Amino acid sequence: MNFCMGFYISPRFLDKLAIHITKNFMQLPEVNVPLILGIHGRKGEGKSFQCELVFERMGIEPVCMSGGELESPDAGDPARLIRMRYREAAELIRVRGKMCILLINDLDAGAGRVDAGTQYTVNTQLVNATLMNIADNPTNVQLPGSYDMTPIHRVPIIVTGNDFSTLYAPLVRDGRMDKFYWEPDRDDRLGIVSGIFAADGLSNWELEQLVDMFSDRSIDFFSALRSRLYDEQVRQFINQVGLERISMRLLNSTEAPPEFRRPNFDLQTLKHFGHLMMEESQHLQKMRLVDEYMLKPSH
Numbered sequence: 001m002n003f004c005m006g007f008y009i010s011p012r013f014l015d016k017l018a019i020h021i022t023k024n025f026m027q028l029p030e031v032n033v034p035l036i037l038g039i040h041g042r043k044g045e046g047k048s049f050q051c052e053l054v055f056e057r058m059g060i061e062p063v064c065m066s067g068g069e070l071e072s073p074d075a076g077d078p079a080r081l082i083r084m085r086y087r088e089a090a091e092l093i094r095v096r097g098k099m100c101i102l103l104i105n106d107l108d109a110g111a112g113r114v115d116a117g118t119q120y121t122v123n124t125q126l127v128n129a130t131l132m133n134i135a136d137n138p139t140n141v142q143l144p145g146s147y148d149m150t151p152i153h154r155v156p157i158i159v160t161g162n163d164f165s166t167l168y169a170p171l172v173r174d175g176r177m178d179k180f181y182w183e184p185d186r187d188d189r190l191g192i193v194s195g196i197f198a199a200d201g202l203s204n205w206e207l208e209q210l211v212d213m214f215s216d217r218s219i220d221f222f223s224a225l226r227s228r229l230y231d232e233q234v235r236q237f238i239n240q241v242g243l244e245r246i247s248m249r250l251l252n253s254t255e256a257p258p259e260f261r262r263p264n265f266d267l268q269t270l271k272h273f274g275h276l277m278m279e280e281s282q283h284l285q286k287m288r289l290v291d292e293y294m295l296k297p298s299h
């Protein structure tokens with residue numbers, strides 16, 4: 001199996017990223033290499049983390065940004081921001097003589113669709129147009145209001161998100177963007193979940209049971225489950241210190257930080273808390289459906 005810093009890397013994921021990045025730094029005869037790789041798939045399946053592991057393996061320090069950052073009112077012009085970061089990455093390649101890439105996480109998260117139809121937020125259109133533009137002229141990326149004649153280095157771009165199929169259709173269609181649908185299979189899930197519970201002494205058999213028990217949950221569910229097992233001890237600690245004093249006890253006190261014993265990670269306990277969490281998420285789902293119903297414009 002493929003590992004990096006003790007964490008599992010999916011072979012398919014590694015292969016796709018490594019080839020995309022490497023191709024962008026090569027001259028292949030008469031081959032049009034897309035500049036952008038779009039990794040899409042369900043939320044919470046560890047796309048960003050798998051990316052980080054691949055970069056680590058390849059010794060690449062990416063220039064990162066997120067869709068949320070592009071949506072923020074402080075961000076200013078998202079087109080400018082993307083161009084600036086792209087140029088930054090190109091400069092790093094030149095100065096360090098090393099590969100660098102531009103990573104845009106959750107591209108479609110902030111850029112919410114107004115309606116299921118064709119209306120997008122202004123920023124989405126700007127981001128779309130900017131990416132198109134960069135993909136067409138990867139060595140000539142200008143900041144608004146200045147012009148630099150010297151060509152810059154080509155920088156492969158990796159974007160992650162839930163679904164690019166409709167949002168960035170023209171980008172994909174014309175070979176500017178390659179797509180990779182990430183859906184971890186059972187082996188991937190087993191590998192990743194083993195990493196999450198690495199310190200907790202579960203046997204392979206128990207890990208398999210756990211993964212199969214919650215086979216429809218995303219990878220994030222398992223991290224949340226692990227964290228959830230500590231809640232009981234945190235609750236006890238709060239009771240013992242007092243809610244009024246908890247802030248001071250943790251942030252302004254000469255006492256040593258509290259120590260927690262390792263909770264019980266047996267299968268029975270994991271199953272119990274896992275089911276509790278599923279019930280809670282079902283409540284959330286119900287409320288979301290109600291919200292959507294209320295927001296729907298009447299005809």
Ligand SMILES: *[C@@H]1O[C@H](CO)[C@@H](O)[C@H](O)[C@H]1NC(C)=O
Binds near residue numbers: 120166170
């Ligand atoms: C993206 O930009 C291209 C070119 O500017 C345009 O043809 C296309 O409709 C845009 N798509 C979206 C979803 O904004």
Ligand SMILES: *[C@@H]1O[C@H](CO)[C@@H](O)[C@H](O)[C@H]1NC(C)=O
Binds near residue numbers: 252
């Ligand atoms: C810590 O608490 C003491 C006593 O209440 C207070 O005087 C002091 O300003 C606090 N320290 C900080 C860094 O706030």
